[in-house]
Amino acid sequence: MSDAPVRLSTLAHGGGCGCKLDPAVLRRLLADQPAAGPFERLLVGNETADDAAVWELEDGTCLIATTDFFTPMVDDAFDFGRIAATNAISDVYAMGGRPLLALAILGMPVGRIAPETVAEILKGGASLCAEAGIPVAGGHSIDTPEPIYGLAVIGTCRRGEVRRNADARPGDALILTKPLGVGVYSAAIKREILPEGGYADFIATTTRLNRIGPDLARDPAVHAMTDVTGFGVLGHGLELARGAGLTLEIAADALPLLPAAEALVRDGAVTGASHRNWAAFGEAVDLPEGFPDWRRHLLTDPQTSGGLLVSCEAEAAGGILARIREAGFAQAALIGRTAAGPARVRIA
Structure with a gap:
């Protein structure tokens, strides 16, 4: 092996949540798979494309189980580990739970x-787990053609605090807790066109734990949550719409963006996953006439370790948004609402 440093991002065909399977292919793969039930204690399985599985124990405590891993989107090994760990733990937070332990x-x-370099990846993941207050209690490793790292995470919550993506109600307000543009920044990193300060912004958002999730789940005005990752705000919003059987109305101008996201996407910093996401979800989306391609790409931009999409009572939305911002999510924003109607996303 050469002593020359290897750019991690050049060893992978895609990076972060952008390397997820094409959503259209995934739907075909899962179409003929048997349902997870009938298990009385399985409260959340694979029926609604939710973020994690939830199993109720005998005392009303719920066990939350998830796994998430991907290939590098950055060249710094320690940062890669941190981002991957933050992303995996987010699934537990999105269900309303608190993480207990992780396996690498x-x-x-x-x-x-x-x-x-591998040791630095592991150290990065362990550092984020320590920040979340959990151990990396074990794991498994194999020899692969591309670098892969992630976690299986176990968490808990009470039954009344489980928040599925399928429990949104018509008339709810929609809040997004983190800015969009992570996939755009990833593409810019690979092309080495990220502007000064861009990497710091990228790391700040992708390593910010969504620990506000369980606090929101204790609020009865919060009806549903999901985290926005590889399918973009459009794809994960559509999963929420399909699960709840309603229409999402999203105001494009209200979507928070990373500082350079618009300029970079106009310059062509678009991931292959963004194109795949639109091909898979576009038929269920209503766009305004003349909606520019660059804005559409931000809707389908894959978010590695993205924010929570929160569906809550409209009357309580202002207070909930203020709490989210006070918790450190400065760019959290009201981005739209839900409405009775077919399972579609309507962009205004």
């Missing part, structure tokens, strides 16, 4: 990456 998932191209 590691695949590395042996002979192409120095052991010291």
